[in-house]
Amino acid sequence: MKIAVLPGDGIGHEIIAEAVKVLNVLDLSLELETASVGGTAYKEQGHPLPESTLKLAKEADAILFGAVGDFQYDNLERHLRPEQAILGLRKELGLFANLRPAICYEQLTHASSLKPELVAGLDLLIIRELTGDIYFGQPRGRRTATDGHFPGAEEAFDTMRYSRPEIERIAHTAFQAARKRKNKVTSVDKANVLETFQFWRDVVTEVHQQYQDVTLEHMYVDNAAMQLVKAPKNLDVVVTGNMFGDILSDEAAMLTGSIGMLPSASLNARSQGLYEPSHGSAPDIAGQGIANPLATILSAAMMLRYSLNQAEAADRIEQAVQTVLAQGLRTGDIYSEGTTRVGTAQMGDAVVAAL
Amino acid sequence: MKIAVLPGDGIGHEIIAEAVKVLNVLDLSLELETASVGGTAYKEQGHPLPESTLKLAKEADAILFGAVGDFQYDNLERHLRPEQAILGLRKELGLFANLRPAICYEQLTHASSLKPELVAGLDLLIIRELTGDIYFGQPRGRRTATDGHFPGAEEAFDTMRYSRPEIERIAHTAFQAARKRKNKVTSVDKANVLETFQFWRDVVTEVHQQYQDVTLEHMYVDNAAMQLVKAPKNLDVVVTGNMFGDILSDEAAMLTGSIGMLPSASLNARSQGLYEPSHGSAPDIAGQGIANPLATILSAAMMLRYSLNQAEAADRIEQAVQTVLAQGLRTGDIYSEGTTRVGTAQMGDAVVAAL
Ligand SMILES: CC(C)[C@H](C(=O)O)[C@@H](O)C(=O)O
Ligand SMILES: CC(C)[C@H](C(=O)O)[C@@H](O)C(=O)O
Numbered sequence: 001m002k003i004a005v006l007p008g009d010g011i012g013h014e015i016i017a018e019a020v021k022v023l024n025v026l027d028l029s030l031e032l033e034t035a036s037v038g039g040t041a042y043k044e045q046g047h048p049l050p051e052s053t054l055k056l057a058k059e060a061d062a063i064l065f066g067a068v069g070d071f072q073y074d075n076l077e078r079h080l081r082p083e084q085a086i087l088g089l090r091k092e093l094g095l096f097a098n099l100r101p102a103i104c105y106e107q108l109t110h111a112s113s114l115k116p117e118l119v120a121g122l123d124l125l126i127i128r129e130l131t132g133d134i135y136f137g138q139p140r141g142r143r144t145a146t147d148g149h150f151p152g153a154e155e156a157f158d159t160m161r162y163s164r165p166e167i168e169r170i171a172h173t174a175f176q177a178a179r180k181r182k183n184k185v186t187s188v189d190k191a192n193v194l195e196t197f198q199f200w201r202d203v204v205t206e207v208h209q210q211y212q213d214v215t216l217e218h219m220y221v222d223n224a225a226m227q228l229v230k231a232p233k234n235l236d237v238v239v240t241g242n243m244f245g246d247i248l249s250d251e252a253a254m255l256t257g258s259i260g261m262l263p264s265a266s267l268n269a270r271s272q273g274l275y276e277p278s279h280g281s282a283p284d285i286a287g288q289g290i291a292n293p294l295a296t297i298l299s300a301a302m303m304l305r306y307s308l309n310q311a312e313a314a315d316r317i318e319q320a321v322q323t324v325l326a327q328g329l330r331t332g333d334i335y336s337e338g339t340t341r342v343g344t345a346q347m348g349d350a351v352v353a354a355l
Numbered sequence: 356m357k358i359a360v361l362p363g364d365g366i367g368h369e370i371i372a373e374a375v376k377v378l379n380v381l382d383l384s385l386e387l388e389t390a391s392v393g394g395t396a397y398k399e400q401g402h403p404l405p406e407s408t409l410k411l412a413k414e415a416d417a418i419l420f421g422a423v424g425d426f427q428y429d430n431l432e433r434h435l436r437p438e439q440a441i442l443g444l445r446k447e448l449g450l451f452a453n454l455r456p457a458i459c460y461e462q463l464t465h466a467s468s469l470k471p472e473l474v475a476g477l478d479l480l481i482i483r484e485l486t487g488d489i490y491f492g493q494p495r496g497r498r499t500a501t502d503g504h505f506p507g508a509e510e511a512f513d514t515m516r517y518s519r520p521e522i523e524r525i526a527h528t529a530f531q532a533a534r535k536r537k538n539k540v541t542s543v544d545k546a547n548v549l550e551t552f553q554f555w556r557d558v559v560t561e562v563h564q565q566y567q568d569v570t571l572e573h574m575y576v577d578n579a580a581m582q583l584v585k586a587p588k589n590l591d592v593v594v595t596g597n598m599f600g601d602i603l604s605d606e607a608a609m610l611t612g613s614i615g616m617l618p619s620a621s622l623n624a625r626s627q628g629l630y631e632p633s634h635g636s637a638p639d640i641a642g643q644g645i646a647n648p649l650a651t652i653l654s655a656a657m658m659l660r661y662s663l664n665q666a667e668a669a670d671r672i673e674q675a676v677q678t679v680l681a682q683g684l685r686t687g688d689i690y691s692e693g694t695t696r697v698g699t700a701q702m703g704d705a706v707v708a709a710l
Contacts, residue, residue, distance in 0.1 A: 134515060
């Protein structure tokens with residue numbers, strides 16, 4: 001089983017190193033190959049997603065991804081900026097299903113902005129469509145407006161779109177995930193305003209015919225943003241488009257108060273997947289050895305489960321993370337009085353020890 | 356001064372009645388004229404925004420709007436659904452600037468989902484562009500895909516767009532509002548992915564040249580959704596597009612825990628405005644006399660301030676609302692132990708008494 005390891009920028013290298021440590025003690029026959037991506041790749045090779053990195057990613061069974069982005073690349077032209085690497089990988093590998101768990105760990109409930117009773121035990125799964133919508137729709141660009149409020153003015157535009165098969169496959173992903181959980185799916189759209197999301201609602205409703213054992217509810221995106229704050233535990237599996245999913249999955253992650261703990265998976269139809277922490281590259285703390293590696297370690301666990309068919313090893317890692325939390329070990333982002341503050345490498349070592 | 360009063364559906368009639376009560380005791384020479392809108396108008400006249408209602412709205416100096424929407428209209432064709440009334444009014448009157456305050460009242464801090472220290476004293480203003488973006492962009496519809504992942508498949512699509520003058524005018528609104536507040540604007544976009552919002556960022560930055568006394572920061576929408584949860588008090592004036600504003604303004608409103616208290620204003624270039632509570636039509640509690648009329652009463656205050664040039668009267672209403680809160684009067688949505696539960700009409704009467 002071949003894994004492409006792409007550390008990226010900022011804290012990427014530090015957190016990936018710990019996940020690699022953990023994978024290495026599992027005694028599975030994994031072949032890990034590292035390549036650069038993001039701003040680092042731009043610096044070294046002139047492009048955030050070099051051909052060689054893309055080739056490695058395509059050949060691998062799974063990709064373990066750190067994070068990309070750094071202030072120093074903010075003024076590059078768009079197609080050279082670090083985030084193009086992640087957009088490019090999603091597109092080139094067809095990684096249409098993004099699974100973003102938002103879990104509130106018992107020991108970390110206090111770290112949430114929300115009152116403990118609202119988030120204690122929270123375990124919700126946001127399923128974001130990742131290769132369609134306004135992220136990739138054509139045409140897009142700048143032009144002179146020919147209609148609208150200011151004909152003749154300069155304008156910029158993008159195209160939102162979803163085709164039936166794109167909606168169908170992500171709906172199947174959601175209903176199947178719901179069957180392994182609480183048999184409930186909330187589909188988030190803006191059917192009252194957008195043609196794209198009226199169609200989304202229609203197609204999700206059709207696919208639901210094949211999953212009569214699962215309850216389906218439809219919710220407008222503005223209401224979903226509210227319900228996440230008001231009563232997140234009323235939601236279980238939430239499925240939505242790329243743009244709304246970007247916003248809601250980050251909102252949900254922040255609700256838990258411990259985004260440093262949250263992994264993610266982005267899968268294609270062949271179960272090839274890219275696995276990365278839900279948090280970013282945090283350039284402000286890069287190189288200090290204080291970043292939380294647990295989201296990346298848990299991403300490696302998701303990788304074992306979803307792409308490498310090693311559910312047992314995944315369970316072991318997740319169990320080991322529970323153990324280090326129970327031991328009171330905490331990186332700075334989740335530290336609270338009475339616990340033991342550790343650095344990135346110490347946390348990784350502790351997980352290894354717990355294994 | 357002529358005011359179009361449009362109660363709408365659900366609790367609309369009940370809450371508007373209290374705002375009208377309040378306006379009537381102010382002894383301003385206001386001419387109020389009522390017309391139907393939304394599902395109610397569809398039922399009576401076959402269209403959610405009848406010609407006569409639109410005509411009245413256009414002639415009036417301001418519109419006091421209740422709420423629209425009810426489950427019974429969910430299966431109507433889109434162009435006949437209640438929410439088309441509000442979209443139509445925004446478009447026909449050119450109400451491009453939506454001001455959505457998110458204020459956490461001292462006495463109601465406990466009602467928030469967030470820990471009290473995070474929201475106590477929260478006073479943020481979201482300025483949402485309201486007549487552009489993907490809400491109104493053409494073309495939109497269904498068609499057969501000619502490219503993308505599934506050429507030949509059925510697809511639906513919408514067009515996101517912003518022209519330079521549309522961005523300029525809402526940026527001016529934001530910077531001017533900031534001058535009356537903390538001299539800080541956060542512009543929310545998705546410049547890393549969307550052409551429309553790269554342009555948005557560019558134009559806002561240009562307009563900012565004229566407001567060097569105001570600090571401008573740019574924030575991605577996914578990050579904004581997180582920062583609202585993490586540290587809402589770090590934000591003051593937030594300006595964004597129609598779609599992102601829809602989501603973020605509702606998220607922010609819910610953070611306060613008392614959406615029943617939050618007014619909104621939608622203004623055009625001539626300071627004509629539509630004023631409505633931030634909450635919806637709540638058909639589940641309609642007709643029971645328990646809805647909170649304060650958001651609507653506070654919307655009437657905003658109307659006096661922004662469209663009718665009666666800042667003093669506006670202050671008086673806002674003061675009266677503070678008084679009834681201090682008296683411990685609460686409708687069900689904001690009730691807590693030790694306070695006095697009142698109905699819609701009693702609450703309106705109390706505000707009148709406080710005046
Ligand atoms: C970096 C950016 C392009 C990306 C996105 O918008 O998808 C990120 O926010 C994410 O959610 O992975
Ligand atoms: C009813 C709907 C069309 C409307 C919108 O999306 O703008 C509403 O959510 C709002 O925010 O006023």
